[in-house]
Every structure is written in C-alpha cells, then in structure tokens.
Amino acid sequence: MREIAVVEGFANNLDARNRRGVMWHMLFQASTVVGIIALIALMLNIIDGAFGYVAYEASVDPDSLAVNGIPVQDQSKEQLVALLQSKLSSGAYNKLNNEKPFVNRSQAEVYQLVVDRMIRPKIVGVWNLWPSLTQADEIRATVAKDHPKAELDFVSWLTTNFIVRPQTSEPLTAGVRTAILGSLWTILFTILLAFPIGLGAAIYLEEYASDNRLNRIIQTNINNLAGVPSIIYGILGLAIFVRTLEALTSGEVFGLVDPTTANGRTVLSAGFTLGLLVLPIIIINAQEAIRAVPRSLRNASFGVGATKWQTVWSHVLPNAMPGILTGTILAVSRAIGETAPLVVVGASTAISFDPNSPFSKFTTLPIQIYQWTSRPQDEFRSLAAASIIVLLIILLSLNASAILLRNRFSRRF
Amino acid sequence: MAELTMKNVEKKASTIDLRRKSRWGESIIQALLFFSGFFSIFVTIGIVYELGKEALLFFQMPDVNLLDLVTSTKWQPHTGEFGIWPLFTATMMTSTIAMAIAIPLGLGVAIYLSEYADRRVRNILKPILEVLAGIPTIVYGYFALTFMTPILREIFGRDVVQIYNTGSTGLVMGILILPLITSMTEDALSAVPRSLREAAYAVGGTKLEVAVQVVVPAALSGIAAAIIIGISRAIGETMIVAVAAGAGPNFTFNPFVGAETITGHIVRISGGDLSYDSIDYNSIFVLGLFLFLITLTLNVISQAIVRRYREVYE
Amino acid sequence: MTMNNDSDHKYVIETHDLDIYYGTFKAVTGVNLKVERNAITAIIGPSGCGKSTLLRTFNRMNELYANTSIKGEVTFNGQDIYAKDVDPVEVRYRIGMVFQKPNPFPKSIYENIAWTVRIHGYKGSMDEMVENSLQQAALWDEVKDKLHQSGLSLSGGQQQRLCIARAISIKPEVILMDEPASALDPIATLKIEELLHELKKNYTIVIVTHNMQQAARVSDYTAMMMLTEDRRSGTVIEFNETNRIFTNPKDKRTEDYVTGRFG
Numbered sequence: 001m002r003e004i005a006v007v008e009g010f011a012n013n014l015d016a017r018n019r020r021g022v023m024w025h026m027l028f029q030a031s032t033v034v035g036i037i038a039l040i041a042l043m044l045n046i047i048d049g050a051f052g053y054v055a056y057e058a059s060v061d062p063d064s065l066a067v068n069g070i071p072v073q074d075q076s077k078e079q080l081v082a083l084l085q086s087k088l089s090s091g092a093y094n095k096l097n098n099e100k101p102f103v104n105r106s107q108a109e110v111y112q113l114v115v116d117r118m119i120r121p122k123i124v125g126v127w128n129l130w131p132s133l134t135q136a137d138e139i140r141a142t143v144a145k146d147h148p149k150a151e152l153d154f155v156s157w158l159t160t161n162f163i164v165r166p167q168t169s170e171p172l173t174a175g176v177r178t179a180i181l182g183s184l185w186t187i188l189f190t191i192l193l194a195f196p197i198g199l200g201a202a203i204y205l206e207e208y209a210s211d212n213r214l215n216r217i218i219q220t221n222i223n224n225l226a227g228v229p230s231i232i233y234g235i236l237g238l239a240i241f242v243r244t245l246e247a248l249t250s251g252e253v254f255g256l257v258d259p260t261t262a263n264g265r266t267v268l269s270a271g272f273t274l275g276l277l278v279l280p281i282i283i284i285n286a287q288e289a290i291r292a293v294p295r296s297l298r299n300a301s302f303g304v305g306a307t308k309w310q311t312v313w314s315h316v317l318p319n320a321m322p323g324i325l326t327g328t329i330l331a332v333s334r335a336i337g338e339t340a341p342l343v344v345v346g347a348s349t350a351i352s353f354d355p356n357s358p359f360s361k362f363t364t365l366p367i368q369i370y371q372w373t374s375r376p377q378d379e380f381r382s383l384a385a386a387s388i389i390v391l392l393i394i395l396l397s398l399n400a401s402a403i404l405l406r407n408r409f410s411r412r413f
Numbered sequence: 414m415a416e417l418t419m420k421n422v423e424k425k426a427s428t429i430d431l432r433r434k435s436r437w438g439e440s441i442i443q444a445l446l447f448f449s450g451f452f453s454i455f456v457t458i459g460i461v462y463e464l465g466k467e468a469l470l471f472f473q474m475p476d477v478n479l480l481d482l483v484t485s486t487k488w489q490p491h492t493g494e495f496g497i498w499p500l501f502t503a504t505m506m507t508s509t510i511a512m513a514i515a516i517p518l519g520l521g522v523a524i525y526l527s528e529y530a531d532r533r534v535r536n537i538l539k540p541i542l543e544v545l546a547g548i549p550t551i552v553y554g555y556f557a558l559t560f561m562t563p564i565l566r567e568i569f570g571r572d573v574v575q576i577y578n579t580g581s582t583g584l585v586m587g588i589l590i591l592p593l594i595t596s597m598t599e600d601a602l603s604a605v606p607r608s609l610r611e612a613a614y615a616v617g618g619t620k621l622e623v624a625v626q627v628v629v630p631a632a633l634s635g636i637a638a639a640i641i642i643g644i645s646r647a648i649g650e651t652m653i654v655a656v657a658a659g660a661g662p663n664f665t666f667n668p669f670v671g672a673e674t675i676t677g678h679i680v681r682i683s684g685g686d687l688s689y690d691s692i693d694y695n696s697i698f699v700l701g702l703f704l705f706l707i708t709l710t711l712n713v714i715s716q717a718i719v720r721r722y723r724e725v726y727e
Numbered sequence: 728m729t730m731n732n733d734s735d736h737k738y739v740i741e742t743h744d745l746d747i748y749y750g751t752f753k754a755v756t757g758v759n760l761k762v763e764r765n766a767i768t769a770i771i772g773p774s775g776c777g778k779s780t781l782l783r784t785f786n787r788m789n790e791l792y793a794n795t796s797i798k799g800e801v802t803f804n805g806q807d808i809y810a811k812d813v814d815p816v817e818v819r820y821r822i823g824m825v826f827q828k829p830n831p832f833p834k835s836i837y838e839n840i841a842w843t844v845r846i847h848g849y850k851g852s853m854d855e856m857v858e859n860s861l862q863q864a865a866l867w868d869e870v871k872d873k874l875h876q877s878g879l880s881l882s883g884g885q886q887q888r889l890c891i892a893r894a895i896s897i898k899p900e901v902i903l904m905d906e907p908a909s910a911l912d913p914i915a916t917l918k919i920e921e922l923l924h925e926l927k928k929n930y931t932i933v934i935v936t937h938n939m940q941q942a943a944r945v946s947d948y949t950a951m952m953m954l955t956e957d958r959r960s961g962t963v964i965e966f967n968e969t970n971r972i973f974t975n976p977k978d979k980r981t982e983d984y985v986t987g988r989f990g
Binding site for chain 1: 436447448453559592620651656716
C-alpha cells in the first residue's frame with residue numbers, strides 16, 4: 001500500500017511514524033541493556049576483588065624456627081607448643097591455654113597460632129583478579145624490586161578456611177565464621193518474633209476481622225510500616241530493646257552474664273529489631289497466601305459444622321502453608337542482608353568468639369562486610385569481596401528454595 | 414417394630430440442643446489473633462513515641478535553637494551548631510541523581526517488558542530484575558566505592574572527583590531503585606485493560622503510539638505512585654551512602670565531593686561510642702523523626718493516588 | 728503496488744479459501760466471501776463458530792495475540808493484505824473496527840477523535856473534524872456542550888457512538904463491527920441500527936451479530952457460519968442476500984438456525 005491516494009486533510013506520514021517507533025523501541029531496549037550491564041558489572045567487580053596476587057612478608061623468618069632441620073610446618077604438635085611457650089610471654093600463653101587448652105587443639109590449629117603469633121606475615125601488596133591475570137610479570141617485577149623478601153602468591157580470598165575461621169584483625173587469617181554464626185543466631189530470634197505474630201495477624205485480618213474502622217486502620221498501618229526505612233527500625237530497636245529493656249536483653253535479669261560487660265547490644269536485641277522490620281512483610285505475604293485459598297474449601301468445612309478456628313487450623317492453613325513459607329523465606333532473606341538497623345543497634349566491631357547464647361555480643365555477615373569495606377587497605381577490600389560472595393550464595397540458596405517451593409506447590413491447583 | 418423406631422427417632426430429635434455452646438478455646442485463640450493484629454499498631458506507636466520523646470529532649474537542650482536548625486548550614490554538634498541543611502542537601506543530591514537514573518531507565522524497561530517483549534525475553538528479564546532487587550544494599554555500597562568511584566575518577570580526573578562523593582553514590586542508588594520502579598510501573602501498565610489497546614490499534618496506531626500515547630497516560634496514577642515510592646526509598650537508603658558518600662556533613666552542591674546524608678550521619682554517630690543522653694544520641698532521634706515523617710508522607714500520598722484514580726478505565 | 732480506493736472493485740473485501748489457525752488448531756476453514764461496497768454484510772451463527780475470528784482477520788487485529796496465522800487470501804480492493812510488505816497499521820487505517828464493549832480512550836470526548844486523526848497527520852481544523860465525525864455518528868447534539876468531559880462519562884450507547892465517530896474520523900473504507908449493540912439496551916441498540924442505515928451510504932460495513940432479527944433488519948447480505956461436521960472449525964455454510972437467507976435458505980442447517988430450531 002505504498003502509492004496511495006491520500007485521504008483529504010491527512011498526511012502520508014506512515015514512514016516517519018515507523019521510524020520514530022523503531023528509534024524508541026531501541027531506546028527502551030537500551031534501558032534494559034543498561035540494567036543487565038549493571039548486574040554483570042556488579043558480579044564481575046566482586047569476583048575481581050576476591051581473587052588475585054598477594055605479596056606478604058614474614059616478620060620472623062620461618063626458616064629460623066626450624067628445629068633439627070625440620071621446617072616449622074612439619075613439626076609435631078608438641079614441638080610447636082614448646083615453640084610457643086618459649087617465644088610468647090607467659091601471660092599470652094596462659095590466655096591461649098584458657099581459651100582452649102593445647103591438649104585439645106589439633107596440630108593444624110597450633111601451627112596456625114604459630115603463624116599468627118610468631119611468624120606474623122604482613123601484607124605488602126594486594127592485586128585484583130584482572131591485573132593479576134594481565135600484568136603478572138610487572139607485578140612480579142615490582143615485588144622483587146620493592147620487597148625482595150616477600151612471598152608472592154595467587155590466592156583466592158574465598159576458601160573453605162575463610163568460612164570456618166573466626167574473625168581476627170589479621171587479614172590473612174581472618175574468616176567469617178563469627179559473622180555467619182552471628183547472622184544465624186540473629187535470624188533465629190527474628191523468626192521467633194516475627195513468624196508467630198505475623199501469621200497470627202494475617203489470620204486475624206483475613207479470617208476474623210470484620211470491615212470496620214479499626215481493622216482498616218490496622219491494615220493501612222501494616223502497609224505503611226512496610227515502607228518505613230530500615231534504619232528507623234534500628235533506631236526503634238536501640239531505644240526499646242537496647243536501652244529500655246536492657247535488663248532483659250542483656251541477660252542481667254537471668255543472672256547469666258557478667259554485669260560489668262553486659263549491655264543491651266546483644267543477639268536478642270538484634271534479632272527482635274529485625275523481627276519488627278520483617279513483620280509487615282510476613283503479614284502481607286501470609287495474607288496473600290490465605291486469601292488465595294478457595295472459598296469452596298472453607299464452605300465445605302463450615303458446612304459440616306466446624307468452628308472457625310477448626311476450619312482455619314485444619315483446612316485453610318495447610319492449604320496456604322507453601323505460600324506462607326515462601327513469604328517467610330523471602331523475609332528471612334531480606335533480614336539476612338540488612339545492615340543499617342544493626343549498626344544502629346550496636347554490632348560489635350571486634351569480636352572473635354562465636355556467639356553462644358541470646359545474650360552474646362554479635363556481629364553479622366553484612367556488618368562484617370561493612371567494616372571491612374570501610375577500611376582503606378586493599379586487603380580488607382578483598383576480604384569484603386570474598387564475604388560478599390558468601391552472602392550472595394546464602395541468599396541465592398534461600399531465594400532458590402523459595403521459588404522451588406512456590407513452583408512445586410502451585411502446580412497442585 | 415416400625416412404631417418403636419419412630420418413637421426413638423422422635424425422642425432423639427427433641428434432645429438435640431441447638432443453643433450456642435460456650436467455646437472458650439475459640440475465644441482465647443481469637444483474642445490472641447487480635448493481639449497479633451494489633452501488635453503492629455504498637456510498633457508504630459513505639460516509633461512515634463520514642464522518636465518524639467528524644468527529639469523533644471533534643472529541642473530542650475540549651476544549644477539547640479529551632480531557627481538555627483532550619484537556617485544554619487553547619488551541623489557540628491560539638492560546637493553547638495545544628496543547621497540541618499548540610500545533611501538535607503546531601504540527601505537531596507543523592508536522591509535526585511538516583512531518580513534521574515531510575516525513572517527514565519525504570520520506565521523504559523517497564524514499557525519494554527509490558528508492550529514490546531515476547532515471553533522468552535520476559536522470562537529472562539524478570540528474574541534479572543528480581544536479582545537486582547534482592548541484592549543487599551551493602552553490596553551496592555561496595556560496588557559504589559570500588560567500581561563506580563574509580564570510573565568517575567577516570568572520566569573526570571582524580572583531582573576533580575574525591576574518593577568519597579555523592580555522585581557515584583547516587584548513580585548506584587539509581588540502579589538499586591530501578592527494579593522497584595520497573596515492577597510497580599509494569600503492574601500499572603498491565604492493569605490497563607486490553608480493550609483500550611485494541612481500540613488504539615484498531616484506529617491504526619503504531620506500537621509506539623499505542624504504548625506511549627494511550628497506555629502510559631492511562632496508567633499514569635500507578636506510575637506516579639511508583640515514582641513517589643522510589644523517592645521515599647532513595648531518601649531512606651543508608652548503606653550505600655554510609656560506605657561511599659563520605660563522612661562529615663558538608664554543605665555543597667558538587668556531586669564529586671564527599672558529603673554526609675541524614676541516614677549516613679545516623680549510622681556514623683551510632684556506630685561510634687554512644688552515651689545515652691548525649692547530644693549526639695538525641696540528634697539521632699531528631700533526624701530519625703524527620704526521616705520517618707517524610708517517608709511516611711510520601712508513602713501515604715502514593716497510596717492515595719493509587720486509590721483515588723484507580724477506577725478511571727471502566 | 729498501487730492501490731485503488733475508488734469503485735473500481737465492486738467487492739471491497741474478498742476472501743479466497745481462507746483458513747485461520749491458532750497455533751496448529753484450525754479455528755476457521757475454507758471461507759470464500761465477497762463483501763460488496765456500500766452495503767451491510769452480516770455474519771451470523773451460533774456462538775463459538777468463529778465469527779469474531781473471521782472478522783478480525785479483515786483488519787489484522789488477530790495477530791495482536793500470539794500465534795495466529797492464516798492460509799489462503801484476504802484481499803482489500805484486490806490487494807492481498809497479508810502480503811509481506813503490507814503494514815498492518817496501514818490496513819487498520821483503511822479498515823476500521825468497533826468492538827462489542829465500547830472502549831473509548833480515557834481522554835475527553837474531543838480528544839478521543841482529535842488524537843486519532845492527529846497520529847495520521849491531520850493538519851486541518853480540528854474543531855470541524857470533531858464536529859463532523861460526531862454528527863455522522865448521530866452524537867453531536869448530545870455532547871456538543873461537554874466535549875471536554877471524559878469519554879467514559881457517557882452512557883453505554885453514547886460511548887459506542889463515540890467509538891463509531893472515532894472510527895469514521897479517519898475516513899476508512901470499511902467499518903467492521905463486532906456485535907456492536909450486544910452490550911447495550913434496546914433503545915441504544917435501535918439508535919445504532921438507524922445509524923448503520925445512514926453510514927452505509929459512505930462506508931462498507933461488515934457486522935457480526937448473534938441477534939438474527941438484527942441481521943434481518945439491518946443487513947443487505949448475510950453469511951451464515953457454523954461448525955464443520957467434525958465440530959472442530961467454523962466455516963461459512965451459506966452466503967446470500969439477506970432476504971433470501973431468511974425466507975428461502977438453501978442449507979437445512981441455515982433454515983434450522985434462522986427459524987430458531989436451535990440457537
């Protein structure tokens with residue numbers, strides 16, 4: 001339909017319109033490409049930081065510690081213990097023994113102590129993955145020139161050791177175990193608070209609440225709370241859990257802790273603060289899941305004379321449970337990644353022991369990332385990158401299981 | 414025999430009691446459930462009360478002067494200066510830069526997903542957007558510091574761009590908010606009934622004309638709501654600014670230098686040693702109250718827009 | 728490819744052995760129709776036999792929904808509208824459509840028409856154009872004082888006439904109508920039917936309707952559609968002048984349908 005008799009008054013503008021259409025189509029596509037590029041850049045950047053060359057110097061030459069020609073890493077546990085005893089001050093030695101007696105430690109653990117306390121490697125250079133791959137020779141030359149005594153290794157900052165070692169101030173031996181356990185303990189209390197109350201509220205709003213003013217206010221309030229910035233929850237947690245309820249959250253009331261070091265900045269406070277934060281999310285998701293249960297199921301139950309709670313407990317909840325669980329997993333996923341509220345509540349900056357009670361001081365994985373990112377030295381950036389990978393893997397697993405759960409049970413209907 | 418049976422049945426019928434039984438178990442459960450529902454009100458009351466209480470204490474302190482608060486451009490609690498502007502302008506700058514990225518890109522992606530993309534593309538894009546939305550903000554902070562800032566320094570020069578600056582913070586924040594805008598806008602676009610698109614195609618509209626001149630205007634309230642929520646999110650964002658924007662209030666409009674936002678300030682102050690009832694401690698609550706009121710207002714406006722203009726099509 | 732949009736061709740739209748597919752499912756089979764210029768052609772038949780599907784093939788609306796394809800030919804003034812170099816936008820410019828449920832844009836009454844002509848490059852007097860179109864659709868008197876109110880503020884019948892005004896504002900040759908009055912009350916329906924008599928002077932109209940009396944009242948030609956023997960696709964079983972179809976149908980199934988033996 002190219003050469004047409006143009007209708008009077010109208011222009012033959014189809015080509016121009018199509019050209020405009022093509023141009024904007026490309027612009028819209030470009031927007032999505034930008035989003036994809038951003039994600040790829042993010043991933044690559046993290047990977048880039050988590051691997052690469054490290055140059056480090058030992059403060060004390062390991063060769064000087066050889067006994068009878070046996071290099072230090074091959075020595076037996078007893079030899080290593082003797083080494084420690086001879087070189088460390090008695091106070092330091094006793095402290096180590098009190099934390100965990102040497103008889104209970106493995107050879108690898110004692111050797112680690114020797115490395116930490118005696119050899120004390122010091123980092124003199126860190127390079128990211130890309131430079132390590134492309135400029136390997138220049139790096140070697142630079143290190144040979146500036147730090148002739150240094151060792152140059154290509155490392156992955158993310159190793160299994162990294163995950164199981166506790167946090168220390170030495171970058172080469174730091175690990176995220178403390179942080180991971182802290183996160184787990186915190187999430188435990190988050191769920192303890194948010195799940196029952198959240199589920200209860202959802203059941204109330206969907207099954208019991210009539211459409212009156214109070215209930216509408218409650219619903220609106222929950223929707224609003226979902227949009228409150230997370231740091232506000234941190235401030236709330238600081239004021240209520242850490243300060244006002246200090247006796248409770250620090251464990252003083254139960255007489256379990258040393259009063260001189262006890263304060264409200266504990267796992268309990270952290271968990272509950274995050275619990276308040278994710279409460280609206282759990283409620284809204286559970287409401288949706290409950291709402292999706294077909295009316296016919298409820299009718300069938302009422303029809304045989306069951307009470308409301310019997311109906312809810314035996315029919316509605318089991319039917320809605322996959323959706324409720326999915327929502328809970330998503331809420332947990334959100335809570336694990338939260339940093340700001342916990343900084344305000346008071347995560348500890350330098351703890352190296354694992355949390356072992358609700359009243360322990362705490363740090364979490366995102367906080368650990370924050371602290372390492374905030375230090376200027378390059379090696380801490382690498383540690384941060386490695387911990388980010390750990391965090392992302394945890395979150396990915398959680399979200400994948402939520403999606404699997406959703407898919408597996410949505411096929412039923 | 415038949416007679417006997419009849420009599421038994423009659424007797425049974427008269428002994429069934431239809432009156433309401435007391436089910437106190439049900440009542441207890443109902444009370445518990447109501448308490449759970451009401452609990453969220455406690456949370457809100459808690460927020461308002463705690464923030465308000467400490468804020469009040471703040472305003473009662475001798476150094477604090479309401480006029481200064483809104484006119485001074487210095488925020489240095491230790492010297493007694495409490496102008497809110499430095500924190501405010503830094504927040505505005507990061508949020509503005511973020512929205513300048515998130516709105517056009519977010520709308521573009523949403524229009525593409527809703528009006529142009531086929532199912533295959535959607536099945537790839539939507540998970541990508543979900544992933545972007547699910548990445549913790551601290552990771553974005555790391556990204557801002559280790560990737561975005563060096564790039565800006567390369568482009569604009571190392572002496573122009575400082576290590577901590579609001580520019581890269583805003584840019585990364587934009588990427589953070591993009592999925593939010595896209596998903597809300599896409600919901601709004603999908604809600605436009607098919608019959609409307611059909612009408613526009615039937616009069617010979619091109620895809621672009623239908624999408625941009627008919628569908629988008631019809632979904633405008635949902636899009637406005639999305640943008641407002643995006644702004645609210647940007648203002649309340651903490652970790653990216655804490656890592657990459659800079660420490661220390663700085664009254665400036667230069668995106669290449671460091672400045673501290675409201676949220677960044679709260680994090681920095683509470684991360685240090687904090688004694689209760691110090692002026693620093695109270696300032697957290699004032700700022701928190703301010704933040705809470707702004708984001709709450711924005712969220713309420715957003716919901717009102719959606720509610721009021723929802724039944725526009727039919 | 729030149730197009731002649733004058734009365735060179737007696738038949739504005741023709742189909743030759745038209746099959747319509749949804750994916751691999753053949754919804755309509757073997758249709759051979761000739762739509763006469765400036766006449767009203769009705770397509771009737773029980774629900775589910777493909778009337779709307781067939782109608783939407785005439786302005787390529789069916790391809791907005793994925794996976795529809797055709798075999799055979801649909802021509803407009805002799806030109807195959809499914810040819811590779813044909814732009815569907817251009818087809819819909821020439822062949823307009825009015826839908827079952829009125830769908831005015833959520834814009835003002837004025838803007839409903841103004842936007843439509845504007846995208847096709849209309850540069851003349853907009854006020855004149857709007858008034859003209861609304862006059863032709865017998866709506867002008869009722870809305871002339873509220874042109875800037877939303878199109879959605881009108882009653883159902885008025886909205887449908889607005890949609891008709893919008894469709895004819897760009898001066899198509901054919902107006903396709905998919906059950907245009909089925910969502911309206913009897914009085915509004917009557918108004919639409921009266922309008923059709925006027926419109927056919929300047930336009931060719933193809934109307935799908937499940938209301939037989941309406942077809943008998945309004946149309947010059949009628950195509951009777953029904954499912955094939957295997958009850959899988961729809962096809963046109965009889966096509967003739969309307970009075971012949973209703974008084975002396977050739978096919979027994981047609982006779983059964985128009986006499987109401989089954990619906």
